Amino acid sequence: MDKENEFEKRVSRRRFFNITGWTGLCAFLGSSGVAGARFFYPKILYEPASTFNAGRPEEYTAPAGNERVVVDERWKKNQRVWMVRNREGIYAVVAVCTHLGCTPNWFPTEVRFKCPCHGSNFNPEGEVIAGPAPEPLFRARIELAPDGSMIVTTGLLGIRRANLQTQKKTLGVFWTEEEKEVIWKPPYFLQLKA
Amino acid sequence: MSTNLNNNNEVSFVPPFLKKIFEYIKSTPVWKSIFRVGYPDTMPKRMAVMRSSFYMHIFPTKVGMHGMKIKYGWCMGGITFFLFLLLTITGILLMFYYVPEEHRAYNDMKDLRYVVPFGMILRNMHRWAAHGMVFTVILHMIRVFYTGSYKPPRQFNWTVGVLLLLLTLLLSFTGYLLPWDQLGFWAVTVGTNMASATPLLGYEGPFSKYLGIQIDNDIRFALIGGTRIGPNALIRAYVWHCVGLPLIATALMIFHFWRIRKDGFSGPM
Numbered sequence: 392m393d394k395e396n397e398f399e400k401r402v403s404r405r406r407f408f409n410i411t412g413w414t415g416l417c418a419f420l421g422s423s424g425v426a427g428a429r430f431f432y433p434k435i436l437y438e439p440a441s442t443f444n445a446g447r448p449e450e451y452t453a454p455a456g457n458e459r460v461v462v463d464e465r466w467k468k469n470q471r472v473w474m475v476r477n478r479e480g481i482y483a484v485v486a487v488c489t490h491l492g493c494t495p496n497w498f499p500t501e502v503r504f505k506c507p508c509h510g511s512n513f514n515p516e517g518e519v520i521a522g523p524a525p526e527p528l529f530r531a532r533i534e535l536a537p538d539g540s541m542i543v544t545t546g547l548l549g550i551r552r553a554n555l556q557t558q559k560k561t562l563g564v565f566w567t568e569e570e571k572e573v574i575w576k577p578p579y580f581l582q583l584k585a
Numbered sequence: 586m587s588t589n590l591n592n593n594n595e596v597s598f599v600p601p602f603l604k605k606i607f608e609y610i611k612s613t614p615v616w617k618s619i620f621r622v623g624y625p626d627t628m629p630k631r632m633a634v635m636r637s638s639f640y641m642h643i644f645p646t647k648v649g650m651h652g653m654k655i656k657y658g659w660c661m662g663g664i665t666f667f668l669f670l671l672l673t674i675t676g677i678l679l680m681f682y683y684v685p686e687e688h689r690a691y692n693d694m695k696d697l698r699y700v701v702p703f704g705m706i707l708r709n710m711h712r713w714a715a716h717g718m719v720f721t722v723i724l725h726m727i728r729v730f731y732t733g734s735y736k737p738p739r740q741f742n743w744t745v746g747v748l749l750l751l752l753t754l755l756l757s758f759t760g761y762l763l764p765w766d767q768l769g770f771w772a773v774t775v776g777t778n779m780a781s782a783t784p785l786l787g788y789e790g791p792f793s794k795y796l797g798i799q800i801d802n803d804i805r806f807a808l809i810g811g812t813r814i815g816p817n818a819l820i821r822a823y824v825w826h827c828v829g830l831p832l833i834a835t836a837l838m839i840f841h842f843w844r845i846r847k848d849g850f851s852g853p854m
């Protein structure tokens with residue numbers, strides 16, 4: 392018995408074509424499926440830039456009298472950010488409810504942000520004081536440009552809860568002690584001289 | 586006075602020349618290809634009618650008396666299918682005027698209401714039929730549950746029905762964004778943010794951080810084509826609403842009806 396017959400005994404022609412045919416079909420369908428899934432993830436987004444120039448800190452009024460903070464709404468419509476001026480400095484609060492992403496409104500007389508969708512309330516520091524929101528409002532990063540104006544980043548790096556990248560994720564409606572050490576320092580807080 | 590007697594020796598008031606015309610029409614290949622069996626006056630002929638007609642063959646050849654009672658099924662599945670057809674027709678007509686583009690969508694919807702001839706009734710028919718379909722599909726499901734029609738051998742058709750319920754809800758959800766108004770915009774913002782909490786696949790869901798899932802590569806990103814509801818989300822909702830989901834629903838409906846034919850109507854309670 393020569394070698395060729397030996398091979399044919401083990402793998403018949405029918406079996407060979409059966410295996411290669413099904414392998415080819417599975418490879419085709421599998422790669423088509425992966426390509427089809429990949430198709431739904433665009434490479435380029437034409438979304439608004441996540442960084443913008445918010446002007447100089449002096450352009451924002453400081454709280455006077457009994458006021459705790461002054462919430463500036465000039466960037467809310469285009470950038471979804473409030474610039475909040477307290478007595479020590481300025482910080483940027485992202486106007487995206489941490490519950491399910493609606494835009495809260497600022498009520499100066501009640502000194503709180505309220506979300507119209509499911510009724511979450513936040514204090515000016517962004518902490519949850521009522522409603523279903525699972526964590527405080529996100530802070531955007533503020534960096535000073537050489538000309539003294541503030542560059543605010545709201546995108547991937549900015550919107551996550553201040554310390555999410557560096558520390559273990561702990562959900563809570565109030566800032567933890569560790570988080571407070573992060574959010575009241577640059578780049579999440581810009582200290583201003585009185 | 587001459588009387589016309591037909592084959593059964595009954596008086597016929599049809600004039601002979603009309604009869605000849607009818608007989609000619611009935612002898613043409615066109616007539617014979619539409620009405621293949623003839624007048625269904627016997628049981629085999631009645632079953633042959635159902636078997637040989639494309640439109641009738643979605644019905645069983647034989648149905649028990651209990652299955653014919655309105656009280657038994659309320660025709661809820663049939664009404665759901667009727668509403669689906671109505672939604673398809675009105676939806677196609679709406680597509681002639683509506684453009685799913687950021688700056689046009691809302692205005693086109695307003696035009697449909699106030700400018701397009703019969704646009705308001707078309708849009709309202711589409712809207713109310715959509716609400717009605719969700720309602721009837723749920724009543725249909727309740728009826729199937731209470732009559733025990735989900736039990737073997739019909740358990741697989743129940744599963745197909747659950748998928749069809751899901752598709753009905755998804756069709757409603759994708760259609761909700763298309764007017765591009767505040768209501769739909771925020772509803773879809775909230776709805777798709779829920780997808781970001783999916784285990785493994787959503788960027789806020791459990792275990793997803795071990796897979797490196799971020800806001801720009803999770804399941805929500807694939808659904809809305811970006812990190813926020815924008816033009817990409819609008820066109821995606823439109824294509825899923827008008828093409829993708831109806832095709833899947835049609836395929837499953839064909840299967841659903843075919844299984845009813847094969848399993849027969851469920852028995853009386």
